[in-house]
Amino acid sequence: MSRLDAKKPSLCKSEPLTSERVRITLSVLKRIVTSCYGPSGRLKQLHNGSGGYVCTTSQSSALLGHLSVTHPILKILTTSVQNHVSSFSDCGLFTAILCCNLIENVQRLGLTPTTVIRLNKHLLSLCISYLKSETCGCRIPVDFSSTQILLCLVRSILTSKPACTLTRAETEHVSALILRAFLLTIPENAEGHIILGKSLIVPLKGQRVIDSTVLPGILIEMSEVQLMRLLPIKKSTALKVALFCTTLSGDISDTGEGTVVLSYGVSLENAVLDQLLNLGRRLVSDHVDLVLCQKVIHPSLKQFLNMHRVIAIDRIGVTLMEPLTKMTGTQPIGSLGSISSNSYGNVKDVCTAKFGSKHFVHLIPNEATICSLLLCNRNDTAWDELKLTCQTALHVLQLTLKEPWTLLGGGCTETHLAAYIRHKTHNNPESILKDDECTQTELQLIAEAFCSALESVVGSLEHDGGEILTDMKYGHLWSVQADSPCLVNWPDLLSQCGCGLYNSQEELSWSFLRSTRHPFVPQTCLSHEAVGSVSNLTLDCLTAKLSGLQVAVETANLILDLSYVIEDKN
């Protein structure tokens, strides 16, 4: 009867951003995300209070996925960050922090939403066009002939996720593995349109990270007993593979919409089994060496195949079907009757392997773009975090292949960009304002809010009470330890900037990031020599950062534009 109830009226609130509750919840969210940011970020433990799964993380995707947000405004913010992460994997925390900062900074100004939104949009397009321009001073081209930059990129991603609990050596090992796994998915003789393969991550928990490895081909997990039954094949040529997507269990497939009347003594099960054995005979006569089935194979058929020295593996599951099809070049068979001869595929070899306590059948391809990344970590939570990180890194590498540029990491891009925007709005405000109804003062105010939002994102890289400085030539970020003595020679205290490109031995002048500075022109156009000479750079993915920037500003604009919130109480 409850369905007949009239609906409860909704709750309607005007000017939601001015309410104290919203402000408090926003600042709580901001504190959560800022404290996670960067290599020295603090970890968060998420659990539901009644036991069960505990997640220890500092990644936005895991964090926001587990948080249950109730306020509609926060929901907009978190879902837009989550949507960004699910399409670019990286820069989720950056997006969330920047968005919170922008909302907070702009609210303090008390300008009308129209002006704020219009100017924010202008500043955003200024940033985007600078980051995409040839003169950009924080963008590095990716050289695919050497692994240096790609390794730096992967290493930066791994080090920024402290919950993976990796030592330095382990980080090096895993970065190399990830890069190898990525390179294995690139087809060798690609012309024109490249279709990347896939790296499958195989879990191996409770092992040392150093034991992780990459293998070409596919690993299918199996119990030891099953594995013992498999007979070794000795064959010099490639093995013929048949891959079934239909069930071979002997169930009676659907008999249509009408009724089927059986005479006494007629057994349909026998009839189907006969059919299956016929199929087995057909496979044997076609010289198939390996039969794989997504679903279940009838034990009798299995035995029949084994008798004829054909390996039969069933219950492969739907997730492995696509990589298997791709690797072996088969056509998944959906028929118990005749099989077209070009439906068969092949593999180079099949062998058994044991990693840790697990047993696998290893299908080795002739030449294919499928590889398996065996990933080990000490415990479940650390493994989950490492797996997420590996997926992020692989995705970032794919994005970099599409757009072969990277940005300087470690906060240097943000400070540099802020310096550029300050300089632009200060020296050339007419070009930004053009025909708008906004005044120069409004532009200065908003630009300051925008730049300080960018700078406080990188300000949150420092969690141990240290200070953050910026130089007045490149606009890069430099950090100082917390307990360093005051009023000493800066070059002695500072060694390298955030991204590692410059060191303090140059003649530079510094200023605290929080203090006000005169706008200056940050040096544009990176020299290739400078980049080539440094082996250990911290880098960020260009595509992900650009989109993160856009999503953060767009979402902030959206939230600032709200005049009412209507909450459905049903």
Add this chain to the structure above:
Amino acid sequence: MLSSMAAAGSVKAALQVTEVLEAIVSCCVGPEGRQVLCTKPTGEVLLSRNGGRLLEALHLEHPIARMIVDCVSSHLKKTGDGAKTFIIYLCHLLRGLHAITEREKDSLMCENIQTYGRHWKNCCRWKFISQALLTFQTQVLDGIMDQYLSRHFLSIFSSAKERTLCRSSLELLLEAYFCGRVGRNNHKFISQLMCDYFFKCMTCKSGIDVFELVDDCFVELNVGVTGLPVSDSRIIAGLVLQKDFSMYCPADGDIRMVIVTETIQPLFSASGSEFILNSEAQFQTSQFWIIEKTKAIMKHLRSQNVKLLLSSVRQPDLVIYYAGVNGISVVECLSSEEMSLIQRIIGLSPFVPPPAFSQCEISNTALVKFCKPLVLRSRRYVHLGLISTCTFIPHCIVLCGPVQGLIEQHEDALHGAFKMLRQLFRDLDLNYVIQANDQNDTASLFICKNSGESYQVPDAGNGSIQKPYPDTVVENKDELEKTQTYLKAYSNLSISDVELETNIPYSTPKLTPADTFQTDEMLRCLSLGKNRLIGDYEALLKSSSTAYSTRGNSRIEICYENLQVTNITGKGGLLPVSCKLQNMGTSPSYLSSSVPAGCVLPVGGNFEILLHYYLLNYAKKCHQSEETMVSMIIANALLGIPKVLYKSKTGKDSFPHMYIRAVHALQTNQPIVSSQTGLESVTGKCHLLTSVLQCLTKILTIDLVITVKRHPQKVHSQDSEDEL
């Protein structure tokens, strides 16, 4: 007992309700409007500036509010636009009525009547007023629209006969529409997207049927992608189906496709039949037959060059397998909407597998330009290059946004825009009554009707500007003489330069440079030919375009743009409407005419101010007090919209200044210069006004609202008859 549960249905109560609603919707109206965030009971969030959505999301409890929301949603179903304006109109109308009662209450108080008696008396009065409203709406309003307002109408078409549409005027129309519908940082982008989409989908022969198709199937014609910035939204040629291939075989060259609505594999036993199995061999044979049959059908399809199979049902593994063997791509489980869209575009009927092995030619196949998977943010879609057999060239809109709520808002707005265009491309019928027993009245009406032509005379003599006007068919010959005389009278009254000079400074107390310039231009324009008609913009266009080159003032630019559109209509010259006098004599004469398709007016409350002005004029001429009152109330309520729109403006752009300028321009027969660019549909406005007045009459006829304790149940006519 009854009185405790029943509340008097009064104007006051209705006014209170609508004022609350007005407060909410007025924050989203117009270019300065802001967003509202709604949560659904499922926890999803939705951003909206769509009045209809907001009213629904509120889940109002008050009975009158619920009635108003019902009226709004039935109006929206028809037009897809105007929910916010609806509420604002209604609120102002109720305010006007309330003010009248307040005035009359004082006189009633003296009479010392019992409370109940007064209520009933009030109700009688409301009923009376509502009848007057209804009469006014059905008999008078259309007449004013036709006879006075129509001469101000512009046309969106660059050529009236072929109904061709030029991009710049469509842009103006859409930009104004999206201003009120999507967030202010996105409206330009979305309106450009819509414009692109419109011109990509249309062929030169396309007509209203394209709008109908897009409006009906809009859900299938767009794809939402979350997690990308809005600026990544784009238009893709061809049709995108929101599912993946069950089997994909790359193919090029001559690709043919078939549509099926049932499984290709023959059923083991048909429904309703009984299949008696006597032996295992029989079962095996029939299984074998099924396999061979399926194989043969798929082979046959291949031999006919069919490389794509679209199916509305799930096909068995067997079919998919043989499709793969034969290089046929398969897409399964298409919804009925997708199927009907595809069939509408390519006009293809479903393929039915032949009952026996026959190698006949398959007639119902269609050629496809391409068929390939499309990856949008790691999700795969089916991308088909259909070759259209109708006037619609298939294209899809990919809408991107950081959150689903925003994408839904854009989708909603785009759909609404197509509804609006669909309406705009239709003629709107106008029917009204003229009380012909009063001869003078009729005469004056006709004169006003023909005044466009009477102005024409001096121009034609000049020969400088040719303006073809469609001939106005007036079957009443007797009136012609009077028209002539009136024309003489009018030309005597023609405005002298002196008058103008005295008038203009009055209308603009503060003379800013831009203003003086404008009045100068108008003066010059008027002095060229002493009494140019209102519709003659060409001279003004010329002068203002020269002004544009000399002074880069933004205000002049706007003026220039506006005139460009008007110029287009000038050439088409469809504005006056053919009018037939159906009934002559002394009884009331019923006239019917129409607002032609594509009529628009500049945005920014132009329609409201024009109608307001002519309603006031009409009220002055009225003899009956009821009619005067009704037209006064409507006229004043109409100003509600421009008041909201100009709320944030100050100085000479504020509402009072704008209003005085506009009225003065009307009195002196000059064009109204609007400070905003953009156009809006007249048809939509007319529909809206009618709906609001109907809603108001509904409210006024209710005298008592009774709360019942039972659950609201639908009354079934059959049941009630049985009970009786």
